Amino acid sequence: MFGIKKFIFGDGLLDSLPADVKQAVSEWQALPAVSLDSTHFLTRYVVIDVATDGPKPDANRLTGIAAMVVYRGEIAPGESLFVDFAASTADANLQARQWAALLRFIGQSPLVSYHQGFGAAFIQQGAKRQLGIAFEPPWLDLAWLLPAMFAELNDKPQPLDEWVQRFGLDLGSGRRQPMENAMILARMMQMILVRAHGKGVGTATALIEESHASSVLRRTL
Amino acid sequence: MNTPQEAMPANVAQEVSQVEAMLRQAGQQRAAGNTLAFLARHAPFNKMSEQALQRFAENAHIAFYPAGSQILGPDSGNVRFFYLIESGKVQARQAGEVNVTEYSILSLGAGECFPIGAVTAGRPSTNLYTAVEDTFCYHLPAEDYLALMSTSPEFNLFCTQYIASLLEQSRRQLQAQFAQKASEQQTLNSPLVGIGARNPISVTPETPLRTALETMSQAGIGSLVIAGEDRKPVGIFTRSDLLDRVVLADRSLTSPIAEAMSPAPFKLEEHATAYDAMLAMATHGIRHVLVTDHAGCLTGVVSERDLFALQRVGLRQIRQAIEEAPDVAALQQSATDVRQLAFNMLAQGIGAEQLTQFISALNDALTRRVLQLNLEKHNFEGIDWAWLAFGSEGRDEQTFSTDQDNGIVFAVPAGETADALKQRFLAFALDTNKDLDGCGFPLCKGNIMASNPQWCMTLDDWRAQFSKWIRTPEPVALLNATIFFDFRPLYGKAELADAMRRHLLSQAASTPIFLQAMARNALEVGPPLGKIRDFVTDLEPGHPGKVDLKKYGSRIFVDVARIYALATGVHSTNTIQRLKLSAQKMNIKGEEINAVLDGMNFIQFLRLQHQYLEGEPGRQGDNLIDPDKLNELDRRILKESFRQARKLQSRLKLDYQVNH
Structure with a gap:
């Protein structure tokens, strides 16, 4: 029902957008919600990592987004997406189309990232600015989930590199590109899913709750 | 990878989808x-x-x-x-x-x-x-x-x-092992000295029941010999005696075992043969024979199961008779032998899983031979084709006489037309279906047979048919899915069936709506567990007091297994395999899934036992049992088995968001 309403009334979609972008975004908004109460194995998670030209969402800009799918416990490199905003700054329509394509790739899947607050702020800003819509997907934050699930390794949030070392993931050195980061996060997600299952945290909903609880608990203590 | 991409209308703006394709390519690289x-x-x-x-x-x-x-x-x-x-x-x-x-x-x-x-x-x-x-x-x-x-x-x-x-x-290893095996080969002519348990545990007649039972429990044995100080056997006590002579007889556990044992057990000397033991068991209606040395002292116990283990030769003989049968008349005799042997195995308490596998293996051999005999009259050289089995035969879960459910898939070589080829296959299938009927596989009432033009198709047609059912999950399509998606190649080019399976799995995985419809369908019937009474027994009109073990029991496991197999890309069709493999993929704990499998096996076992041991000999019975007539132990296990079915359904309900 809400989907149809949004389709008719537009939900703040920018008037200036090309017709194909409007249509694609409306269709994305009308997609039926995906169940977050299925077994992890049947849930399609989208891992996201961003590159920016600075730390402040209102002053700096996104330069790239990498997205990769973890589904049925596996990573399929063929099911990945990369947006290079740095190369498309001049063409506003192209940027809008890239945003619409990103939404289509994500669908209604829950997102996974490291320090969600940072990436989410940039992505939400971008979606608002470029398309005029509020983008509020279910979101999992590995920075808080990892200490909750692997407390025996580290029970406080750490820089990502600390976890890479702890898990002994050998994935090259130096500054990583967003897709390389997404690949690392996707692997950590695979490990988390197995661990979560063992702990009885069997669904995306339960995992999101775990992520929130971990963040609240550790921030207040 | 096929992920459940939410269905996007096909008319989506070209430009956005072009941009998406480019971004995906960049991501993939x-x-x-x-x-x-x-x-x-x-x-x-x-x-x-x-x-x-x-x-x-x-x-x-x-x-x-x-x-x-x-x-x-x-x-x-x-x-x-x-x-x-x-x-x-x-x-x-x-x-x-x-x-x-x-x-x-x-x-x-x-x-x-x-x-x-x-x-x-x-x-x-x-x-x-x-x-x-x-x-x-x-x-x-x-x-x-x-x-x-x-x-x-x-x-x-x-x-x-x-x-x-x-x-x-591997060649070197096999040679070495073959020599060893050949020398160990045993037959019914083997002396009893080499069969069964050696130096069995025994207790004296004065031993209190509790001690005797503890001895059995610790050693994990089902029968205990009672012998005097001189090792001469005076009695035997088995688990079945426990029920009749201890529990139901209200006998105190402090009383001596001599009061509860069967006295004067049947004995044979070590040099007697397996055949002698078998004859004794049949004549005296006993399940164990004690083995003694020349002085009459206990040296071993031979059970019915031990003798059955020797009979692998018997299985091999039937199989050989099938493979060498010159005509359908000879195969009819083999079909009778298969059923007889299966009855014997069931009577000896062979588990449902092994039994159905055994029946399937011999039925497969029979069907293959019927096909071979008919291929002498119909030549398909140079053509790729395969004979498919559907339904319970496709799942390797046949009971003794199941209706035929079969079909043909073929590829059309250059220079041939699909129609002409199909006519040839239909003629071949008609002969085969008739011969299979003659061998005790009745013609399918629903006409799901290779001689029906609807189920004798090219690979492309099968693929199209599968896609159609998946895209439009109407009641008929869902019913067909439960029969046809459990297919298995029985003869010919297995690669064709493999190609069908790959198509099926990729289509099913990328169409969540179809799996959800299947799940809804599978949840329409639940296990007959009552809120107040143990079992709900008034579900079958005309059969008050009875429970249909197929409809409310085994089918639940079969249906759920099919859905998870399709969802997780499991290629097997057998329900037990499907549950095991999809559970592995979904990280379900081993003990959890083993409990489910035990439940399913027990229900299957009760079905087989009811069908073939309680009805008229040789006539297939129904699946309706009266739970009140089961003994207390079986009733409890049955209840637990239904609980496992319910657990499996709740899981499906959650995974597919089905709310009734």
């Missing part, structure tokens, strides 16, 4: 870069062409196996992937009694791959592969692996050399 960097560090990949590596990197998925988890084993069915270890450690262990290679345990690390022989041959792995550390593995689909074998000379050389060394090892 970057993501593959990671794999390429890994391959460049390991032989033989570091010598392979860029193009070959690109193919590997784009198609291989990455999976994670936590330490201690099983990756692949002989039970996993035909191997579908080539596995390359990226990080971690994997242990390969020989499974089964026959060693195929010289090593029995092998440790594999980063850059090593498996199971090369099995994936090349498209057969199950002979080894059990377990992750001993947290392990990341690349999964390259078998099709891509074979394509790499045929296009990359470096990769081909690497794999063929590996297989050659494996074959040489």
Whole structure:
């Protein structure tokens, strides 16, 4: 029902957008919600990592987004997406189309990232600015989930590199590109899913709750 | 990879979808870069062409196996992937009694791959592969692996050399073991001295019941011999005596075992043969024969099961008779033998899983021979085709006489037309269906038979038919799915059936709406557990007091297993295999799934027992049992089995958001 309403009334979609972008975004908004109460194995998670030209969402800009799918416990490199905003700054329509394509790739899947607050702020800003819509997907934050699930390794949030070392993931050195980061996060997600299952945290909903609880608990203590 | 991409209308704006395709390509290239960097560090990949590596990197998925988890084993069915270890450690262990290679345990690390022989041959792995550390593995689909074998000379050389060394090892091992086995071969002429348990545990007649029962429990034995100080047997006590003579007789556990045992047990001397023991069991209606030496002292016990183990020869003989049968009349005799032997096995308490597998194996052999005999009159040389079995036959879960459910898939070679070929196959199928009917497989009332033009189709037609059912999950399509999606090639080119299966799995996985409809359908009937009484027994009109074990029991397991198999890409059709393998993929704990399988096996066992032991001999009974007539133990197990069915359904309900 809400989907149809949004389709008719537009939900703040920018008037200036090309017709194909409007249509694609409306269709994305009308997609039926995906169940977050299925077994992890049947849930399609989208891992996201961003590159920016600075730390402040209102002053700096996104330069790239990498997205990769973890589904049925596996990573399929063929099911990945990369947006290079740095190369498309001049063409506003192209940027809008890239945003619409990103939404289509994500669908209604829950997102996974490291320090969600940072990436989410940039992505939400971008979606608002470029398309005029509020983008509020279910979101999992590995920075808080990892200490909750692997407390025996580290029970406080750490820089990502600390976890890479702890898990002994050998994935090259130096500054990583967003897709390389997404690949690392996707692997950590695979490990988390197995661990979560063992702990009885069997669904995306339960995992999101775990992520929130971990963040609240550790921030207040 | 087929993910449940939410269905997008086809008329979506061209421009956005073009941009999306470009962004996906950019993503794929970057993501593959990671794999390429890994391959460049390991032989033989570091010598392979860029193009070959690109193919590997784009198609291989990455999976994670936590330490201690099983990756692949002989039970996993035909191997579908080539596995390359990226990080971690994997242990390969020989499974089964026959060693195929010289090593029995092998440790594999980063850059090593498996199971090369099995994936090349498209057969199950002979080894059990377990992750001993947290392990990341690349999964390259078998099709891509074979394509790499045929296009990359470096990769081909690497794999063929590996297989050659494996074959040489296995040939030497088999020869050594064959000599050993042949000398151990036993028959019904073997003396009792070599059969059954040697030096069995015994107690004296004065032993209190409690001590005797504890002895049995500790030793894990089902029968206990009572002998005097001189080792001369005076009685036997079995588990079935426990119910009648102890529990129901209200006998105190402090009373001596002599009061509860069967006195004067049947004895044979060590040099008597297995045949003598079998005859004694049949004549006296007993299940155990005690073995003594010339002085009459106890040296062993032979049970009905021990004798059955010897009868493997009997199975082999039936099988040989089938394979050499000159005509359908001879096969009819074999069909009778199969049923008779199956009755005997059931009467001896062989489990439902083994029994149905055994019946399926012999029925398969029978059907193949009928097909061969008919192929003498119908020539299909140069044409790729396969005979398919559907339904319970397709799942390897046949009971003694199941209706025929079969079909044909064929490929049309250049120069032939599909229609003309189809007419030839239909004529062949009609003859075969009639002969199978003659051998005790009744014609299908629903006409699901290869002689029906609807079910004798080209590969493309089958694929189209499957797609149609999946896209429009109406009641008829869902019903057909429950029969036709459980298919198995019985004769001919198995690759055709493989192609059908791949199509089916990819279509089903990418159409969540279909699986959800299947789930809704499967949840329409639940197990007959009552809120107040143990069982609900008034569900079948005309049969008050009875429970239909198929409709409210085994079918629940079968339906749920099918859905999870389709959802998780499991190629097997057998319900037990489907549940085991999909549970493995979904990380469901071993004990959890074993409880479910035990439940399903018990219900199947009760069905078989009710059908063939309680009704008129030789006539197939129904699936309606009266739970009040079961003994207390069986009633409890049945209740627990239904609970397992309910648990399985609740899980399905959650996974597919079905709210009734």
